[in-house]
Amino acid sequence: MDKQYQTPEIDSTRIAVPERISIALDEIAADLREGLLALAVGAGMQVLTAMMDADVTAMCGPRGQHDPDRAAVRHGHERGSVPLGGRRVPVTRPRMRAADGSGELPVASYEAVNDTEVLGRMALERMLAGLSTRRYTAGLEPVGAQVTDAATAVSKSAVSRKFVAATETALADLLSADLSTLDLVAFMVDGVHFAEHCCVVALGIGIDGTKYPLALVEGSTENATLVTELIVSLRERGLDVTRPVLAVVDGSKALHRAIKDVFDHPVIQRCQLHKVRNVVDKLPEKLKSVVQRRMRDAYHAEGALAAQAQLEALAAELDRTHSGAAASVREGLDETLTVLRLEVSPTLARTLRSTNAIESMISICREHARNVKRWRDGKMALRWCAAGMVEAGKQFRRVNGHLHLPALRVALERHVATETAGVVRHDGRVTAA
Template sequence: MKKSNQIQSVDVSASAVPERVSVAMSEIAENMSEGLLALAVGAGLQVMAALMEADVTALAGPKGRHDQARTAVRHGRERGSVTLGGRRVPVTRPRVRAADGTGELAVASYELFSSTEILGRLAMEKMLAGLSTRRYPVGLEPVGVQITEKATATSKSAVSRRFVAMTETALAELLSRDLSGLDLVALMIDGVHFAESCCVVALGIDIEGTKHPLALVEGSTENATLVTELLVDLRERGLDVTRPMLVGLDGSKALRKAVLDVLDHPVIQRCQLHKVRNVKDHLPQRLRTTVGRRMTDAYHAGSALEAEAALLGLAKELDRTHPSAAASLREGLDETLTVLRLGVPPTLARTLRSTNCIESMISVCREHAGNVKRWRDGQMALRWCAAGMVEAGKQFRRVNGHLHLPALRAALEREVAEHVVPVVHNDQVSAA
């Protein structure tokens, strides 16, 4: 019968754990001068060797005792490596073969310690924290001079390969996540530029106030085709677009058009902060503070009618001296007052009156990508942006005023019921 060299996998959780392990202090005494961590690493490698030997004994029986019923035999040793503190450290590992010659058996403890998954996670965490591939070894834990000199997998290219693999995984998981279980009350969409690439990203807020990074697409500009592709993808992944939803936008016409084309009952809230900035950009420096304060005060009025009256009054004052500022103020004014018209309480309105939520997520993406000097292509932009979105998601807290979200859902349903029109989708995504 032909013998096989293929290693048969085993459950690594089934590793044999001895009750006691003796550590030869004479072998690690020289590590004491390098600190407690280096000493612990030396002891840990001895413990690992004892665990591997215990696994071999569990498979092949005690050494020197012949057993005709055994199912495995010792098969010598060979060079291997394990993961330690962000490195690969060379070790000598035992080998075990099936007694019937069908192949080599895995040693559970070695399989556990030799896994490279933690290397990828560590590379991703350190690079997203701003450590470059060139300086990656500097950020590793001190494990002793002897081990450091023999360690591998810390070169610039090795770290880069692991980071690319991990960010590809993060991107794939983000874009394949099932959204059918999400009950979104609010959706925010915005764009972020990385060199020549523009990534349009989406953030959702569910009925319990939890924020969810949803998806992203890449293109050259923030255009309607790109945003439509994003929204269609959300729908195809199970997001319920038939229920009324508050959609926060920064005022982009491309975003607005795509939202109206794809979603059944969107209720748009234009970002009030963007509106104030846009109006101030049309004014001389001496008037910007005063006009900005008056607009902010109006947006915090007790009702939409009161706010609209104050803002239209301001626009009328600006008509004669600064007509472009007045026109900018009037443009899309009604959509900047949506949270007031819906009667959203101030604690929740603070979150929904602007696009700060999604811009905060975008700022995390930009911060993590701050060390990138050369953007090779759009796929690289997608990977970095997705990794940043995932990291931002780990920092999210529930929105302020989340207890008012069921009331917002009811207000959205009333708003839509008063303006019911047949839903006709125009969401064909261009193949280009």
């Protein structure tokens, strides 16, 4: 039964810390044989008991001495529990009631350590690391046989409930984060499949080179409606969609259309790696390595005009024997050369010429969910994916060449201004509108 205290929030400054605490060594001597951690836990439990007694004494006065000015009176003891190393361990906690009879008062030290969020975070970390609910206890620290035997909240169902609560929090935090202060330069969007569920995820790169997991939405396929919903949600959370942004996508027409519909001035960069794979998939084995090398050489040319000339020459050669591959080379060719047309520095271009950055985040999401055998519904896929994105965000480093991002911003603004003033031809030249 939950108790309604007079003070709903505990101020840690109210905790009474005794100057000296006596520890009964004979009670914890047996713990020494189980390791130093078990010994420290045994001593710590005695310290917690002493601190709770000190809190009660500070509020109620010394035991056996009447104090007319006391704020509370002792009200016996009851069973309680505190989190310890991913489990809950039982303690006997004192109780006290307000002297004026208005209700029960909290014991500050007990409330301070009784933070259930710790258990949720530990369950989240262990399950994302690949530990199943059945083997959860195998990942806990050895705190002594006596404590382990009395511990609770380590069953499969209890761990599962903690994990669900923690991932729901991660999902809610991710989808509600304020984006009004984010100065976005580059934007990536892609899909990840969990069984029959498809999660479309978005990654942003700020002007300082920091990568941000932005949002996700669940559906069955990467359709335009789904992607538009995701990008619109970013706008509603304060993301500035009026400034020019480099949108790096694969060949999906749905992604392309949604980005064009929501962003005011998107500049599309088609993933060069996807384009190479699409072309070589239409070729026999003996030609794949040759064509792959020629396309990669073209994408690393000194400029967009040189790269376009090399790719068009390759397409002309393929026309004779493999027209499907030739058509694939030409399809969206100008959008695969955007980073060259913007004269992005080679170091920064390595990040922006492909969707590797967002695919790296997706691979982390898949890795964390590798132990899931049955996906119950789309909400479960969203929770796992959100938890993986948050975990990936902790591992992110700033993109290589991030010092060139301000120059990219200037190039994007110049490109958009040029498009506004004229019509950009496929060779990069401009004619009057």
